Amino acid sequence: MQILSRESDATTKDNPSPGRLIIFTGPSGVGKGTLMRSLLQRHPELYYSISVTTRHPRPGEVDGKDYYFITRSKFEQLVASGEFLEWAEFAGNCYGTPREPVERQIRQGKFVVLEIELKGARQIRQTFPTAESIFILPPSFEELEKRIRTRGNDSEEAIARRLNRAKAEIDAADEFDTQIINDDLETALHALEAALFS
């Protein structure tokens, strides 16, 4: 079932409070996860969509909290049975947004946030043109590389793939409704709150 369309939002007679779909995108390492964690602490009413991935967990990541970690063959089954709102391959792994919880939360009038990469963000914007989109930019490419390296868990090959992909992603920033530079974290958070709540 499509719950948001060009013509209408999620408002119905039974549910006068419209849900909103928010796309949060930007290159890997720019600080999307960091910003998202702070945003959710300050606004627990937001619903963060937990993605499914074939990537291995990083140290400290928890299954069912950071991601649902599954095998590639299970991922392919979920794709085939239409369980994803969108999905994409990124730097050698697959990532997807589970459809059912997102649709349910929007029906219930929630603000639902998807933290996803460029291809997935484009898919969502096509399917749900009323979705609001925010692109997070690094202060510089050098700082982006530093952040990816500081995070510390990716191989040189994975870092190179992520940086290579970042160039194309940054070039696409203008496609999205709002662009925010994540230089000082607190300033970026305020800009994010202004984009979402004002």
Ligand code: ADP
């Ligand atoms: P993403 O989710 O976009 O891949 P992360 O949230 O994992 O990025 O952040 C990547 C690294 O950058 C982490 O080590 C994080 O602590 C750091 N970081 C995030 N935001 C900032 C910021 N404003 N200034 C400095 N470092 C930051």
Ligand code: 5GP
């Ligand atoms: P990471 O491996 O660093 O956690 O994520 C790599 C990239 O995949 C990030 O840009 C992240 O936003 C994106 N991503 C996470 N979940 C999803 C998803 O469900 N769909 C898509 N398309 N991208 C995702």
